[in-house]
Amino acid sequence: MRRGPGLFLKIAMVLGFAFLYAPILILMLYSFNASKLVTVWGGFSTRWYVELWSNTALLDAAWISVTVAATASTLATVLGVMAGYSLARVPRFLGRTLFSGMVLAPLVMPEVITGLSLLLAFISVSLDRGFLTIVFAHATFSMCYVAIVIQARLSGFDSSVEEAAEDLGARPATVFRRITLPLIMPGVISGWLLSFTLSLDDLVIASFTSGPGSTTLPMKIFSSVRLGVTPEINAIATILIGLVAFGTIFWSLALKRAEANRLKAAQ
Amino acid sequence: MAGRAVGHSGWGQRLAILIPYLWLLAFFLAPFLIVLKISISTNAIALPPYVPVWDSVGAALDHLSTPNLGNYSFLFDDPLYLNSYLNSLKIAAIxxxxxxxxxxxxxxxxxxxSRNWRGALLTLVILPFWTSFLIRVYAWVGILKTEGILNAFLLWTGVISEPLQIHFTPTAVYIGIVYSYLPFMILPLYSTLEKLDESLLEAAADLGARPLTTFWRVTLPLSMPGIAAGCFLVFIPAVGEFVIPELLGGSSTQMIGRTLWNEFFQNRDWPLASSVAVLLLLVLVVPIVIFQRYARREGTG
Structure with a gap:
């Protein structure tokens, strides 16, 4: 029988979660503050959301961020699925150690180094910095996360079903499309969503790899935050948090339901 | 045939290896080698601001035979760099x-x-991962600054009579790092503690150990793998952190990620920025290798 948490642990949890959530909740609350001053509550107002709507620079940056994130995460998912599949299903190939090292390394690499090295590489091949270079940079670190998610999912299933299909005469492409892909589909979607959020959130790597005319939303937020707290940034932060929270909850509920259906079908 | 690979001879499979392999070589390994190369070149007044080392193979070889380690010796001569390295390590460790x-x-x-609660609580731990890191750090600016919410609250309750200066101090950086990376600490700790064999704790209690003794002698040693994993997952990204010291720390809180950024964007000294990057990586290689060894041993053991 598992003993429940004692009083000390309960207090620690309450304080810990308060620490994790209070700043975000305060920020969201103050985005509805009518006063421009951070500490003075001037009553409930949606004025900052209205002003946000006419701030074209911020909206443009948001649009660039969304298109970069959508392109980069799609590219990252394709590359990451291939990499994860290779690592999980091909036990031996030339340079496998280097390959798995390169998949893991970007996860622990400080962002400033990744950003600097990509920028210098783009310059050395005279690639103009802009939309495309941010996409390449984001796809590179995101594909590693996708690869790990896919590898973990594939090593949870043994390859006997795939082998059986092959023995029955299915071509490798058919095996992948009809058997492997459906098995890893939840991982593919999770990987895409993770890549999308990572790209949408990235400041450091985008700052290094972007060029004139391709300022992303985090870059825009960062430059105005340096000047101080503004209610407009609170408003856009609240919208972003709301979207992400909604997406995460929706996706985890969908996953839970799919898993329950799978278990029901298996019985 | 046991343990054979699926579709071993397939062209598709070869492409599935080759495409991401080439991608990573081009966008991860090659850029890093370029940084290494530029870190030993001299800063020339030109655009791009480094003497191009890719002109010809001969020139490149020439360069390799006479590497210019001036940037590195400069890093050791100027106390600014050594201080920001040591400061980064200290701040990350604390x-x-x-x-x-x-x-x-x-x-x-x-x-x-209980099982029902665990799922919900874990979701609460993971959810901050999905919200913007920049925004979570920014949220603290409004709380910590001199005319911010924390000071307003403390003044109102009468705990303090003068506003506290927390924003732009190392304290603010500690708060920011702990806040941002706490989920990385909780998750691996949870996964070892969750697997803890309850009967061992009962046995200790039956043998007369008090709860605190049981914790020190049984629970804590058994959760060492989780402690190690959690500490590495917080320590490694914290050392190279840029956003937190930039937004929360003052000019006195120099961390190496910030030094690299300034060297690059403000002083435009690319070779020096590259040497800072190479040394930062060298500083991190030791903990990363230890961590990977540890992870592998845990995985196989």
Whole structure:
């Protein structure tokens, strides 16, 4: 029988979660503050959301961020699925150690180094910095996360079903499309969503790899935050948090339901 | 044939290896080699601001035979760089310790909770991962600054009579790092504590050990893998952190990520920025290798 948490642990949890959530909740609350001053509550107002709507620079940056994130995460998912599949299903190939090292390394690499090295590489091949270079940079670190998610999912299933299909005469492409892909589909979607959020959130790597005319939303937020707290940034932060929270909850509920259906079908 | 690979001879499979392999070589390994190369070249007044080393193979070889380590010796001569390295390590280490002290009871509490609660609490731990890191750090600016919410609250309750200067101090950086990386600490701790064999604790209690003794002698040693994993996951990204010291720390809180950024964007000294990057990586290689060894041993053992 598992003993429940004692009083000390309960207090620690309450304080810990308060620490994790209070700043975000305060920020969201103050985005509805009518006063421009951070500490003075001037009553409930949606004025900052209205002003946000006419701030074209911020909206443009948001649009660039969304298109970069959508392109980069799609590219990252394709590359990451291939990499994860290779690592999980091909036990031996030339340079496998280097390959798995390169998949893991970007996860622990400080962002400033990744950003600097990509920028210098783009310059050395005279690639103009802009939309495309941010996409390449984001796809590179995101594909590693996708690869790990896919590898973990594939090593949870043994390859006997795939082998059986092959023995029955299915071509490798058919095996992948009809058997492997459906098995890893939840991982593919999770990987895409993770890549999308990572790209949408990235400041450091985008700052290094972007060029004139391709300022992303985090870059825009960062430059105005340096000047101080503004209610407009609170408003856009609240919208972003709301979207992400909604997406995460929706996706985890969908996953839970799919898993329950799978278990029901298996019985 | 046992253990054969699926579709071993397929062209598709070869492409599935080759495409991401080439991608990573081009966008991860090659850029890093370029940084290494530029870190030993001299800063020339030109655009791009480094003497191009890719003109010809001969020139490149020439360069390799006479590497210019001036940038590196400069890093050791100027106390600014050494200080920001040591400061980064110190700030990352203290933040990791604080995160452990806060995260351990939380992870233990979640592991002890009933099955229904555990799922919900874990979601609460993971959810901040999905919200913007920049925005979470920014949220603290409004709280910590001199005319911010924390000071307003403390003045109102009468605990203090003068506003506290927390924003732009190392304290603010500690708060920011602990806050941002706490979930990285809780998750691995939770996964070891959750697997903890309850009967061992009962046995200790039956043999007369008091709860605190049981914790020190049984629970804590058994959760060492989680402690190690959590500490590495907080420490490694914290060392190279840029956003937190930039937004929360003052000019006195130099960390190496910030030094690299300034060297690059403000002083436009690319070779020096590259040497800072190479040394930062060397500083991190030791903990990363230890961590990977540890992870592998845990995985196989």
């Amino acid at each position: 933040s990791t310790l604080i995160a452990l002290l806060i995260g351990y009871p939380m992870a233990y509490g979640i592991a002890r909770s």
